[in-house]
Amino acid sequence: xxxxxxxxxxxxxxxxxxxxxxxxxxxxxxxxxxxxxxxxxxxxxxxxxxxxxxxxxxxxxxxxxxxxxxxxxxxxxxxxxxxxxxxxxxxxxxxxxxxxxxxxxxxxxxxxxxxxxxxxxxxxxxxxxxxxxxxxxxxxxxxxxxxxxxxxxxxxxxxxxxxxxxxxxxxxxxxxxxxxxxxxxxxxxxxxxxxxxxxxxxxxxxxxxxxxxxxxxxxxxxxxxxxxxxxxxxxxxxxxxxxxxxxxxxxxxxxxxxxxxxxxxxxxxxxxxxxxxxxxxxxxxxxxxxxxxxxxxxxxxxxxxxxxxxxxxxxxxxxxxxxxxxxxxxxxxxxxxxxxxxxxxxxxxxxxxxxxxxxxxxxxxxxxxxxxxxxxxxxxxxxxxxxxxxxxxxxxxxxxxxxxxxxxxxxxxxxxxxxxxxxxxxxxxxxxxxxxxxxxxxxxxxxxxxxxxxxxxxxxxxxxxxxxxxxxxxxxxxxxxxxxxxxxxxxxxxxxxxxxxxxxxxxxxxxxxxxxxxxxxxxxxxxxxxxxxxxxxxxxxxxxxxxxxxxxxxxxxxxxxxxxxxxxxxxxxxxxxxxxxxxxxxxxxxxxxxx
RNA sequence: UGUCCUAUGGUGUAAUGGUAGCACAACUGACUCUGGAUCAGCCAGUCUAGGUUCGAGUCCUGGUAGGACAACCA
Numbered sequence: 001x002x003x004x005x006x007x008x009x010x011x012x013x014x015x016x017x018x019x020x021x022x023x024x025x026x027x028x029x030x031x032x033x034x035x036x037x038x039x040x041x042x043x044x045x046x047x048x049x050x051x052x053x054x055x056x057x058x059x060x061x062x063x064x065x066x067x068x069x070x071x072x073x074x075x076x077x078x079x080x081x082x083x084x085x086x087x088x089x090x091x092x093x094x095x096x097x098x099x100x101x102x103x104x105x106x107x108x109x110x111x112x113x114x115x116x117x118x119x120x121x122x123x124x125x126x127x128x129x130x131x132x133x134x135x136x137x138x139x140x141x142x143x144x145x146x147x148x149x150x151x152x153x154x155x156x157x158x159x160x161x162x163x164x165x166x167x168x169x170x171x172x173x174x175x176x177x178x179x180x181x182x183x184x185x186x187x188x189x190x191x192x193x194x195x196x197x198x199x200x201x202x203x204x205x206x207x208x209x210x211x212x213x214x215x216x217x218x219x220x221x222x223x224x225x226x227x228x229x230x231x232x233x234x235x236x237x238x239x240x241x242x243x244x245x246x247x248x249x250x251x252x253x254x255x256x257x258x259x260x261x262x263x264x265x266x267x268x269x270x271x272x273x274x275x276x277x278x279x280x281x282x283x284x285x286x287x288x289x290x291x292x293x294x295x296x297x298x299x300x301x302x303x304x305x306x307x308x309x310x311x312x313x314x315x316x317x318x319x320x321x322x323x324x325x326x327x328x329x330x331x332x333x334x335x336x337x338x339x340x341x342x343x344x345x346x347x348x349x350x351x352x353x354x355x356x357x358x359x360x361x362x363x364x365x366x367x368x369x370x371x372x373x374x375x376x377x378x379x380x381x382x383x384x385x386x387x388x389x390x391x392x393x394x395x396x397x398x399x400x401x402x403x404x405x406x407x408x409x410x411x412x413x414x415x416x417x418x419x420x421x422x423x424x425x426x427x428x429x430x431x432x433x434x435x436x437x438x439x440x441x442x443x444x445x446x447x448x449x450x451x452x453x454x455x456x457x458x459x460x461x462x463x464x465x466x467x468x469x470x471x472x473x474x475x476x477x478x479x480x481x482x483x484x485x486x487x488x489x490x491x492x493x494x495x496x497x498x499x500x501x502x503x504x505x506x507x508x509x510x511x512x513x514x515x516x517x518x519x520x521x522x523x524x525x526x527x528x529x530x531x532x533x534x535x536x537x538x539x540x541x542x543x544x545x546x547x548x549x550x551x552x553x554x555x556x557x558x559x560x561x562x563x564x565x566x567x568x569x570x571x572x573x574x575x576x577x578x579x580x581x582x583x584x585x586x587x588x589x590x591x592x593x594x595x
Numbered sequence: 596u597g598u599c600c601u602a603u604g605g606u607g608u609a610a611u612g613g614u615a616g617c618a619c620a621a622c623u624g625a626c627u628c629u630g631g632a633u634c635a636g637c638c639a640g641u642c643u644a645g646g647u648u649c650g651a652g653u654c655c656u657g658g659u660a661g662g663a664c665a666a667c668c669a
Contacts, residue, residue, distance in 0.1 A: 031617080032609050059669050094668060150667060159665055161597050195667055205598040207665050216667035235669050258600060259664050280600085282662095287606090293669095335618065337608045339601090342662055346606045349619050359632060394632070425630070434628060468628045479628050563629045590630040 034338040036074065036279060040082055040250060049249045052084035056110070056117070057239070057253075059091045060102035060223075062293040063308040063315045064109045066329070066350075067284040073333035074281065075252055076115040085118035087246055092124050093238045095222035103223075104550065105308075109316040112553040114326050123233075123242050124224045130233050130241060131185065133271055134196060134214060138177045142270055143214060144170055145180040146197050153195070156202070157210050163203035164210045170199065184217055187230045191217050198237075200266070208263045212236050240264040243276035251276050254283040255340065284336060285344045288498040289314045290505050290514055304518060305499070311570075311581050312499040312522050322496065323558055323568035323583025324350075328357040347498065351584045358558055358566045358583070363391050363398060366436065366481040367561040367580075368530040369493055371410035373485060374457045376441060379407040384486070387467070389437045403532055405438050408485040410530045412563075415480045416457055418446065423593065425477035427457065433478040436562065440465040440476060481562045488530035491578035494570065495524040531578065535559070541571040558583070 033041065043049050054075040058064065064072075079086040088110065092098050110117070137143040146153065146167045158164030172180075184194055196215040204210055214237040219230045240263075243251045251264075258280045268275055285291060290299075291314060299305050299313070308315050311322035319329060332353040336345050366389075386402035411427070420428040427433050432442040441459040449455050464471050468479075498519055505517040538557050548554060556568035565585040573579040 032611095034608090038611085057669090061669080091669065097668075153667075154665080157665060159597090161665095163597095164665090192667065207598085210665085213667055218667080232667095234667075239669085255600070256663055257669090259598080262599095282601085335607080337618095339608070341601050343607060346620065349607075352619060355631090364629080390628095393629085423630090436628060476628090478630085481629075560629085560631085563631070565631095586629075586631050588630070593630085 035340070036078060036250070036252065036281065036338055037081070039279060040078060043249070044082065052079060052082050052249045053087065053118075053247060054079045054084065054250050054252060055087040055089050055243065055246065055248050057089045057091045057123075057242075058106050059094070059097070060099060060106060061094070061097040062102060062297055063105050063317060065291060065293070065296060065313075065315045066286065066319065067291045067314075068109075069113060069316055069329050070284040070333045070336065071252070071254070072110060072113055072115060073330055074338060076117075077333075078250070078252070084249075086115070087119050087121055087248070088117035089121040089123065089242060089246070091235070091239065091242075092122050092222070092224065093233050093235060095218065095220045095232065098223055100223050105317065107551045108553045109320075111551055112320060112326055112555070113316065114330065121242075121246060122224055123238050124222060126238070126242055126245055127225060127229055127233070129245065130238060133241060134181065134233075134237075135178060137198065137214075137270065138181060138196075139174055140270070141174065141199065143196055143198050144172055144177050145184070146170070146195050146211075147193070150192060153213075157207070158202070160207065166202050167197070167211070170211070181215075184215070184231050185229070187219070189217055191219055193217060196231075198267075206259060206262060208236065208260055209266075212263060236260055236263050237267065240267050240276060240278070241271070241273065243278075244268055244271075244274040247274050248276045251278045253278060253280055255280045255342075256283075280340065281338050282340055282342055285342070286314065286347055286350065287344050287503045288347055288500050288505065290500070292506075295506075295514060298515075299499075302515075304515065311494070312496050314499075317553070320553060320555070321571060321581065323358075323556065323566060323581055324354055325357050325361075325558065328354040331357065344504070354566070354584055355587070358560065360394050361392075362558045362560040362566055364389070364393070364560045364562050365535055366403065366483055366532045367491070367493075367535065367564065367567070368410045368412055368481070368483050368488075369526055369561075369564060370413045371483075371488075371528065371530045372413040372416060372454060372457065374409045374411045374441075374459060374482070376407050376409070376439075376459050376461045377444070378460045381407055383407070384484075385466075387437050401534055403437065403534070404484045404487040405435075406484050406486050409435070409482045410485055410488060411435075411457070411480050411482050413454075415478075416443070416446075416454065418454070426480060427459075427478065431478075432476050433480055434465075434468050434476050435482050436479050437468055438466070438482070439463070439468070440470060481564075483530040483532050485530075487533050489533055489536055489578065491529045491531050491535075491580055493526045493529045493567070493580045493582065495526065495582045497522045497524070529580075531580075536575070536578070538569045538573075540569060540573050540575060542574050560586075 056072055056075045076086045146169045148167050156165040181196055195213045197211045197213055200209045202210050213234050215231045215233055218232050221227055261278045264278050300308055309317035309321045332350055385405045387405050388400045389403045391398040415426045417428050427443050429443050432440050434440055439461040441461045444458045446454045447456040499522050500517045501519040502517045505514045508514055541554050558568050561567050566583040567580045570579040570581045
């Protein structure tokens with residue numbers, strides 16, 4: 001193929017720009033294929049498979065986080081793109097860590113992200129089949145019961161650079177192994193006294209091949225199979241076979257499993273069952289956060305956050321409560337790409353994806369977070385005007401609303417300075433600014449308390465500027481948001497900063513843990529914030545939860561508080577006791593100037 | 596002193612032997628009733644040493660750096 005014969009992307013676009021206005025804007029259709037897509041297209045075109053079936057296999061031992069969201073988008077996205085399907089399979093082979101609480105939450109999160117699975121499975125559904133196959137392997141001399149203790153097994157496994165030693169039980173007869181394995185299943189032996197191992201090679205350079213454990217004895221109640229089993233299969237024995245049973249064509253997982261792949265293939269080959277194949281991609285990392293279930297669980301259990309859905313958590317439910325939209329997370333997952341090299345994504349890419357979506361759909365409202373009173377001395381005492389305001393300048397269909405205006409208002413304390421620096425466009429003595437959708441006002445004087453804090457700003461307004469335009473064409477540099485004092489609704493507003501103060505919180509110095517990297521100021525709760533009254537129309541969780549199916553999550557309404565950021569109602573809010581979360585700020589070039 | 600994976604601007608990600616491109620971030624400007632949005636511009640990259648080739652980010656060899664593997668976790 002001669003590259004010179006092709007026009008560049010730019011030229012192509014400009015040639016067709018007139019016809020392309022309504023073109024599909026899905027980014028995935030425009031970019032180059034990632035390596036998984038290449039594999040799938042190859043398999044589809046050379047007849048390795050005629051359709052694809054992927055799977056998302058969470059262990060129900062915790063809540064899903066943004067890293068899982070990437071995996072979900074890859075697995076479901078690939079199937080969707082190539083006309084295939086995706087199964088949801090709960091990898092529930094370790095009863096001591098798993099619980100149905102997590103099963104329900106996982107279902108909700110996947111649905112919320114916008115995906116539906118073809119069918120739902122559990123590794124525990126396959127316990128009988130897995131047991132049968134273990135017996136097959138024993139009969140073929142490929143598995144044996146080992147009586148060594150945990151310590152002996154560890155000792156004899158050798159190290160990365162030295163080979164292991166064969167177990168003294170490695171050459172038991174088939175009959176004895178079968179008998180012992182059957183009695184393990186029957187519950188004759190205590191936990192830890194015996195395991196079933198694959199007989200491969202104790203000297204293999206791949207540690208996974210040093211007679212990996214297939215079954216352990218665990219007298220534990222399983223959240224689905226109850227007390228039926230007291231032996232449970234290990235991940236390496238269960239996973240590939242589960243894929244095979246479901247006839248998964250492309251089993252996609254993260255990089256740390258690449259060393260497991262030869263073993264995954266070994267079990268499938270020895271058993272001669274459906275040849276699923278495993279492919280690995282680099283897991284998602286984001287700076288200023290942690291992404292391990294163990295650490296997230298610790299944050300919850302030790303009370304460093306207020307639950308799995310704390311808006312500062314990188315969990316899917318945390319992002320949802322924070323006000324992230326599913327679309328923004330899907331777009332984020334698309335942007336981070338799929339490759340095999342380790343990566344740390346900048347948090348700003350997440351915020352960009354959110355702003356990009358919310359800018360298009362969020363209704364604009366006015367709210368004052370840190371209020372100070374402003375009195376318009378020449379405005380009639382009792383007068384109230386209902387001023388029209390645009391709901392969303394990005395979408396004319398969203399129409400207008402009316403906002404009450406009167407003599408006494410609240411404005412943001414930061415929007416007034418008695419001695420302003422250069423380039424400060426907001427209110428200061430003698431300075432004229434616009435009150436958005438209302439009038440031009442000029443500051444005359446201020447009242448202060450004993451400590452010198454401004455308690456009230458006195459202004460005069462120009463009646464000719466109603467609606468925010470001056471008929472004489474004069475202009476102002478600053479436009480402020482405001483709320484009528486008489487009509488304002490009180491609210492609590494929760495502001496969030498990054499949960500960790502350091503870019504790579506996992507990296508703690510000697511004697512410290514990731515907890516020492518927590519940002520002590522990650523939560524800032526404001527009281528006495530002032531909302532424009534129309535915000536009380538927002539739907540609360542309490543009003544809606546009863547009409548929600550069990551597997552569907554509640555989605556708050558998203559607003560932009562003008563000049564402040566994107567906000568949504570928290571699930572704690574009830575009518576009359578309003579609580580809003582800040583999802584993210586607006587880009588703020590003034591704040592940047594002052595850094 | 597092992598096996599495997601990986602290496603492209605600050606961060607991600609493309610280029611499939613033939614013009615190193617895109618996004619985010621940063622920066623500059625225009626416009627603006629959100630210091631928002633939008634638009635325009637700009638900075639910045641192939642880990643290293645050899646080899647193959649008319650031509651190497653791409654293929655080969657060595658080195659360097661990072662990661663994974665020694666749970667009866669997944």
